[in-house]
Amino acid sequence: MPENDDATPALTREALTQAALRVLERDGLDGLSMRKVAAEVGVKAASLYWHVRNKQELLDLLSDAILALAEPPPRQEDWRAELHEYCFRYRRLLLDNRDAAKVVAGRLAPGPCLLNVMEDQLDRLRAAGFSDADTAMASYLLGAFVQGFVLQEQSPISSAEVLGTSRRDIADAAGDLFRGLPTTQYPNLAELADHLTGPDMDARFEFCVQRVLDGLATLLPADRR
Amino acid sequence: MPENDDATPALTREALTQAALRVLERDGLDGLSMRKVAAEVGVKAASLYWHVRNKQELLDLLSDAILALAEPPPRQEDWRAELHEYCFRYRRLLLDNRDAAKVVAGRLAPGPCLLNVMEDQLDRLRAAGFSDADTAMASYLLGAFVQGFVLQEQSPISSAEVLGTSRRDIADAAGDLFRGLPTTQYPNLAELADHLTGPDMDARFEFCVQRVLDGLATLLPADRR
DNA sequence: GCTATCCCCTAACAGTGTTAGGGCTCGGTA
DNA sequence: TACCGAGCCCTAACACTGTTAGGGGATAGC
Numbered sequence: 001m002p003e004n005d006d007a008t009p010a011l012t013r014e015a016l017t018q019a020a021l022r023v024l025e026r027d028g029l030d031g032l033s034m035r036k037v038a039a040e041v042g043v044k045a046a047s048l049y050w051h052v053r054n055k056q057e058l059l060d061l062l063s064d065a066i067l068a069l070a071e072p073p074p075r076q077e078d079w080r081a082e083l084h085e086y087c088f089r090y091r092r093l094l095l096d097n098r099d100a101a102k103v104v105a106g107r108l109a110p111g112p113c114l115l116n117v118m119e120d121q122l123d124r125l126r127a128a129g130f131s132d133a134d135t136a137m138a139s140y141l142l143g144a145f146v147q148g149f150v151l152q153e154q155s156p157i158s159s160a161e162v163l164g165t166s167r168r169d170i171a172d173a174a175g176d177l178f179r180g181l182p183t184t185q186y187p188n189l190a191e192l193a194d195h196l197t198g199p200d201m202d203a204r205f206e207f208c209v210q211r212v213l214d215g216l217a218t219l220l221p222a223d224r225r
Numbered sequence: 226m227p228e229n230d231d232a233t234p235a236l237t238r239e240a241l242t243q244a245a246l247r248v249l250e251r252d253g254l255d256g257l258s259m260r261k262v263a264a265e266v267g268v269k270a271a272s273l274y275w276h277v278r279n280k281q282e283l284l285d286l287l288s289d290a291i292l293a294l295a296e297p298p299p300r301q302e303d304w305r306a307e308l309h310e311y312c313f314r315y316r317r318l319l320l321d322n323r324d325a326a327k328v329v330a331g332r333l334a335p336g337p338c339l340l341n342v343m344e345d346q347l348d349r350l351r352a353a354g355f356s357d358a359d360t361a362m363a364s365y366l367l368g369a370f371v372q373g374f375v376l377q378e379q380s381p382i383s384s385a386e387v388l389g390t391s392r393r394d395i396a397d398a399a400g401d402l403f404r405g406l407p408t409t410q411y412p413n414l415a416e417l418a419d420h421l422t423g424p425d426m427d428a429r430f431e432f433c434v435q436r437v438l439d440g441l442a443t444l445l446p447a448d449r450r
Numbered sequence: 451g452c453t454a455t456c457c458c459c460t461a462a463c464a465g466t467g468t469t470a471g472g473g474c475t476c477g478g479t480a
Numbered sequence: 481t482a483c484c485g486a487g488c489c490c491t492a493a494c495a496c497t498g499t500t501a502g503g504g505g506a507t508a509g510c
Contacts, residue, residue: 011488033466046469047489055467060383105376109383110402115411122413135413136420140377141433148373151330152365158285158334177335186340188347188360195361208366211440218439236457259498271500272458280498 011041013051017061021097024062029099034058059103064111066100069093072120079128079224080213086124087146087209094150101150129224130216138216145212153201171197236266238276242286246322249287254324259283284328289336291325294318297345304353304449305438311349312371312434319375326375354449355441363441370437378426396422 019040023032034055035045052058070093073085094101108114118139125135157170178186178193189196199207217225244265248257259280260270277283295318298310319326333339343364350360382395403411403418414421424432442450 034468035466043488044490045467046491049468050488056383105373105380107383108377108380110399115406115414119411119414122417126413132417133420136417137424137429137432138436139421140429141436144373144377144433145370146373147377148330148369148371151376152333152369152372155330155333158281158332174335181340186344188351189340189344192347192357192361195358196364199362204362204365207362208369211363211366211443212436213440214443215436215438215440218436258496260496268457269459270498271460274499275457 011043011047011051013061015041016048016051016058017065020058020062021065024103025098029102056107060107060109060111063104063107063109064113066093066097066104067111067113067117069097070113070117072117075124075127079124080217082124083128083142083213083216084209086121087142087212088205090146091150091205094147095154101147101154105147105151129220131219134216134219138219141212141216145208149205149208153205171200236268236272236276238286240266241273241276241283242290245283245287246290249328250323254327281332285332285334285336288329288332288334289338291318291322291329292336292338292342294322295338295342297342300349300352304349305442307349308353308367308438308441309434311346312367312437313430315371316375316430319372320379326372326379330372330376354445356444359441359444363444366437366441370433374430374433378430396425 016037020032020037023036023040027036033045034048037058038045038048048058052061071089073082073089076082076085094104121139121142122135125138126132130138157174159173175193175197178189178196181190183190241262245257245262248261248265252261258270259273262283263270263273273283277286296314298307298314301307301310319329346364346367347360350363351357355363382399384398400418400422403414403421406415408415
């Protein structure tokens with residue numbers, strides 16, 4: 001009976017990946033086990049190894065599946081506005097899909113979607129007027145920067161897991177911590193406590209993106225900045 | 226007999242951390258288990274939980290212990306050279322200690338050594354002439370950037386674990402991959418293959434650091450750049 | 451000598467990734 | 481029609497993992 005109703009649509013690598021994506025969203029990366037993914041598609045764990053070499057290969061597929069959700073921003077005259085939007089969308093993508101940053105950063109899987117993203121990125125950079133060498137480097141910089149930012153942004157504060165302190169409370173607690181430090185030993189931390197903990201992550205990202213774009217702008221001939 | 230010879234120096238959190246550091250160096254983060262750390266100090270796994278709440282707390286200690294190895298560069302007149310050296314040393318630290326980037330990036334543990342590093346960083350930025358608000362943001366940017374770069378740099382290429390392809394061969398293989406892509410669908414990737422895979426990581430980091438520093442320089446009044 | 455504290459132990463639980471080997475159900479072929 | 485091989489899933493198991501409960505021996509103070 002090759003006829004299978006669409007409720008259980010033929011166990012393919014694609015279906016496996018989508019199931020893994022659902023488990024990831026529900027239980028996070030730490031809760032993503034082969035047994036759970038198998039259960040999600042109505043199958044036992046060992047069966048997955050017929051379709052996938054090991055868990056890492058599944059994570060590679062997962063990584064590419066997440067990148068598939070990326071929607072490149074419209075092309076614009078203003079290269080800065082375009083790259084700015086590009087960074088913001090990339091960060092949004094990593095924030096909106098649970099543990100996406102960890103999955104994508106964990107391993108560089110050159111799947112088709114990553115290639116598409118890279119191709120698109122290179123095209124925009126060249127259109128902005130960057131040289132071939134600078135384009136290649138700038139692409140690397142943007143990727144590493146956004147991933148690094150989101151990873152940092154999402155890394156849990158170790159002293160704050162005791163209670164379910166929300167994100168806002170964490171900033172307050174960190175502020176208190178900094179302000180409470182001995183001013184003789186940590187004068188700058190104490191003095192800059194408000195600046196260190198005040199701006200929310202959106203504002204920080206805005207700042208950082210602007211700096212990186214400023215840095216890239218210096219590579220362009222003056223009339224194209 | 227409270228007297229214990231220095232060969233087994235009284236199981237403290239400090240000794241535990243150092244043992245974990247050795248296991249990390251030997252077996253990597255994936256191979257770092259409570260049982261191995263316990264064996265390293267000549268004890269059974271359950272005993273660790275007397276000194277440490279759980280594995281995560283041990284990783285927090287480990288993170289701070291790695292940061293303790295950081296040697297801040299000498300102060301300089303030229304703020305650019307100073308921050309440049311700062312970034313390079315931070316990257317070196319993360320590269321020289323196995324899986325250090327993953328450990329440090331995994332969780333933000335505000336231990337004493339992290340506070341020291343932050344304090345030092347803030348001091349240098351202010352001395353360079355940055356405003357209080359910019360100093361706080363720049364510190365965040367530098368940390369996220371370097372960590373992101375090293376994490377990206379160390380993330381294994383998924384298609385390359387089949388054989389023990391060395392780092393140099395990986396670049397070659399990636400070059401071949403890019404060049405072999407259909408030029409109609411991936412013209413930029415194919416055309417920039419050499420630029421994308423050619424420069425080694427040191428050169429890429431140099432490029433990226435210079436861009437970030439350029440971006441920060443725009444914040445300074447013209448006479449202090 | 452008693453007690454309390456500290457520190458380590460054994461044993462176990464529930465879960466992990468992964469493999470070996472068995473069996474069922476198909477499509478194609480003799 | 482009978483067989484065969486391939487494709488796909490299964491059970492069972494192995495060697496691990498983090499973590500907890502509860503026991504026991506040594507030490508210090510009263």
